[in-house]
Amino acid sequence: MPSGRALLEVRDLCVEFDTQRGVVRAIDGLSFSCAAGQITGIVGESGCGKSTTALAIMGLLPAQGRVARGSLHLDGTQLTGLPERELRRLRGPAMAMVFQDALAALDPTMRVGAQLIEPLNLHLGLRGEAARRRAIELLERVGIPSPDLRIDSYPHEFSGGMRQRVMIAIALACSPTLLIADEPTTALDVTIQRQILELLLELRDETGAGIVLITHDVGVVAETCDQVVVMYAGREVECGPAQPVLTRPRHPYTQGLLACSLDLAHDRERPLDAIPGLPPELSTLPPGCPFQPRCPVSMAKCNDTPGMMPVGPAQQAACWAIGEEAYDHG
Amino acid sequence: MTSHRTGSDPALPAAVRTAPPRSLWGDARRTFFKNRMGVFGLVIAVLIVLIAIAAPWIAPYGYSEQDWSAIRQGPSAEHWMGTDAVGRDLFSRVLMGIRTAVLMGFVVSTATVLIGVLMGSLGPLLGGRIDALVVWIMDGLLNFPAFWLAAFVAVITKPAVATLAQPMYEATGWAIFENTLVFDYSVVFLCLSLVWWAPLGRLVRGQVLTLREQEFILAQRAIGASPWWITTRHLAPNVMGQVIVQVSTGIGTLMLAESALSFLGIGIQPPGASLGNLIYTGMTSWRAEPHLVLMPGLTLSVIILAFVFIGDALSDALNPRVRDR
Numbered sequence: 001m002p003s004g005r006a007l008l009e010v011r012d013l014c015v016e017f018d019t020q021r022g023v024v025r026a027i028d029g030l031s032f033s034c035a036a037g038q039i040t041g042i043v044g045e046s047g048c049g050k051s052t053t054a055l056a057i058m059g060l061l062p063a064q065g066r067v068a069r070g071s072l073h074l075d076g077t078q079l080t081g082l083p084e085r086e087l088r089r090l091r092g093p094a095m096a097m098v099f100q101d102a103l104a105a106l107d108p109t110m111r112v113g114a115q116l117i118e119p120l121n122l123h124l125g126l127r128g129e130a131a132r133r134r135a136i137e138l139l140e141r142v143g144i145p146s147p148d149l150r151i152d153s154y155p156h157e158f159s160g161g162m163r164q165r166v167m168i169a170i171a172l173a174c175s176p177t178l179l180i181a182d183e184p185t186t187a188l189d190v191t192i193q194r195q196i197l198e199l200l201l202e203l204r205d206e207t208g209a210g211i212v213l214i215t216h217d218v219g220v221v222a223e224t225c226d227q228v229v230v231m232y233a234g235r236e237v238e239c240g241p242a243q244p245v246l247t248r249p250r251h252p253y254t255q256g257l258l259a260c261s262l263d264l265a266h267d268r269e270r271p272l273d274a275i276p277g278l279p280p281e282l283s284t285l286p287p288g289c290p291f292q293p294r295c296p297v298s299m300a301k302c303n304d305t306p307g308m309m310p311v312g313p314a315q316q317a318a319c320w321a322i323g324e325e326a327y328d329h330g
Numbered sequence: 331m332t333s334h335r336t337g338s339d340p341a342l343p344a345a346v347r348t349a350p351p352r353s354l355w356g357d358a359r360r361t362f363f364k365n366r367m368g369v370f371g372l373v374i375a376v377l378i379v380l381i382a383i384a385a386p387w388i389a390p391y392g393y394s395e396q397d398w399s400a401i402r403q404g405p406s407a408e409h410w411m412g413t414d415a416v417g418r419d420l421f422s423r424v425l426m427g428i429r430t431a432v433l434m435g436f437v438v439s440t441a442t443v444l445i446g447v448l449m450g451s452l453g454p455l456l457g458g459r460i461d462a463l464v465v466w467i468m469d470g471l472l473n474f475p476a477f478w479l480a481a482f483v484a485v486i487t488k489p490a491v492a493t494l495a496q497p498m499y500e501a502t503g504w505a506i507f508e509n510t511l512v513f514d515y516s517v518v519f520l521c522l523s524l525v526w527w528a529p530l531g532r533l534v535r536g537q538v539l540t541l542r543e544q545e546f547i548l549a550q551r552a553i554g555a556s557p558w559w560i561t562t563r564h565l566a567p568n569v570m571g572q573v574i575v576q577v578s579t580g581i582g583t584l585m586l587a588e589s590a591l592s593f594l595g596i597g598i599q600p601p602g603a604s605l606g607n608l609i610y611t612g613m614t615s616w617r618a619e620p621h622l623v624l625m626p627g628l629t630l631s632v633i634i635l636a637f638v639f640i641g642d643a644l645s646d647a648l649n650p651r652v653r654d655r
């Protein structure tokens with residue numbers, strides 16, 4: 001259960017990239033927070049800026065990217081503007097990231113144990129036998145059977161789900177207070193997905209860490225998240241506690257997103273729902289609300305960019321058309 | 331959470347308990363030894379190296395020993411490869427030639443690896459103008475046919491070294507400056523090393539650039555690893571595979587280059603021994619005494635082929651994409 005202490009505070013985050021077509025704003029005015037022991041989900045289509053948010057928090061933006069505006073606070077420490085050396089000390093013990101593709105994120109020429117021991121060497125100063133024992137403990141904690149044997153295996157010798165567990169183990173090695181999981185289950189099949197999500201929930205309960213869970217799968221959000229942030233074209237369009245946002249979405253985009261998911265009981269006979277059109281090209285965004293071209297309830301006022309407005313006790317949405325039910329799914 | 335069995339749990343099937351982890355190097359070794367050409371090449375190469383080391387002791391006659399009673403003979407029991415116009419035993423001379431080839435091959439290879447890896451990784455890691463400079467140098471070198479560039483350097487530096495030698499000897503009194511053999515070897519080493527590192531450098535640079543974009547490098551940064559840590563523990567091992575393949579195939583061409591330089595008269599000259607030299611000397615009478623050209627020529631071919639086979643087999647063995655083994 002959330003302990004109320006704000007662990008991660010993102011305020012008005014703007015991330016820009018230098019591209020051939022000029023400066024592109026990948027994230028525009030994103031604000032959210034994550035408390036210790038809380039799971040905040042960031043959900044949206046591919047390309048909406050979810051992974052960029054994760055990289056921005058970790059300070060791992062590529063050379064052409066930078067935080068143009070806004071602040072990132074982790075446990076009171078201002079992350080933007082910190083020199084690389086300081087960030088390196090935080091990465092691991094204070095904040096850690098789990099990547100989507102575990103096979104790509106692990107060094108193929110190094111045994112898994114060696115890769116697990118690296119953060120222990122770097123941050124905790126553990127060496128030799130002590131490090132090895134801690135690594136075996138970590139593997140056991142994430143549910144790898146025969147950890148004392150598998151510690152000497154190579155990444156390609158694991159199945160997808162096991163590899164993901166290894167990545168989670170590496171991320172947890174130094175007991176970070178913030179864990180960012182970038183689409184941790186996207187590459188896995190549904191049964192394994194559930195196991196990984198359960199593991200994340202358990203770890204959250206055990207360690208009290210805050211988790212930022214990035215995904216495009218609304219079902220994952222429904223199962224695990226306490227709080228949800230919906231992103232579109234680099235902007236935040238809706239946020240709030242998971243329950244109200246998922247059951248009574250207010251922003252037309254969120255409504256469309258939820259309408260896309262299938263319900264076995266009702267949807268067998270009907271044609272599939274989809275949001276018409278394609279996500280916008282970020283370098284050529286028209287003024288105003290980015291969802292305008294695809295929005296079923298767009299009006300003249302939408303040419304002025306809407307800010308986040310309260311639509312419920314803890315819920316906010318960036319839309320002028322609040323109060324109108326675009327889709328009625330009961 | 332269910333309780334987890336440890337690896338030594340007797341309830342686990344034996345295959346699970348005892349199967350060794352399959353590492354890149356272990357896999358590579360296994361694959362290499364299944365390749366008959368590669369093993370054959372390796373055996374020959376080891377033999378050649380042993381011969382090269384033992385040459386002065388196993389040669390039945392001296393390199394310059396002349397026997398005027400046995401001139402221009404074909405292969406026989408006393409002279410396994412025959413004799414030349416002044417009665418020198420060809421076999422002994424070929425043995426010394428092998429020694430030079432192997433020495434030059436390995437020494438220059440080491441130098442090219444050191445220079446190539448250094449230059450190849452320096453560029454991407456330091457970036458900016460240093461990178462531009464490195465690329466400019468490498469591309470410049472690669473524009474020229476390697477051998478002829480080396481020959482050019484040799485032709486230029488040899489007289490310079492020779493004219494330097496006399497004053498150096500007078501200044502220091504060290505006998506080394508009177509030794510033409512040392513000059514020959516130094517010049518060949520210099521010109522080959524200066525030129526031969528470029529393809530390796532380009533390979534290393536390409537590998538480093540590709541590897542840098544890999545997600546596991548980002549993941550390393552995500553746990554707080556410093557650039558030095560990432561370079562030494564993750565970039566280097568991943569690059570070494572390709573470097574090893576390149577070097578093992580390259581040894582063959584290096585030996586050929588040394589022989590060619592000596593053949594042209596700008597490499598190792600008498601009293602130094604070189605297979606290229608021997609071929610040159612034997613060329614004038616190749617019709618009457620074909621063995622004088624054939625023997626050193628065949629020997630050189632065998633050596634080069636051996637290393638090429640090894641290089642090919644290694645290339646297969648270290649290729650992580652070939653799955654069915």
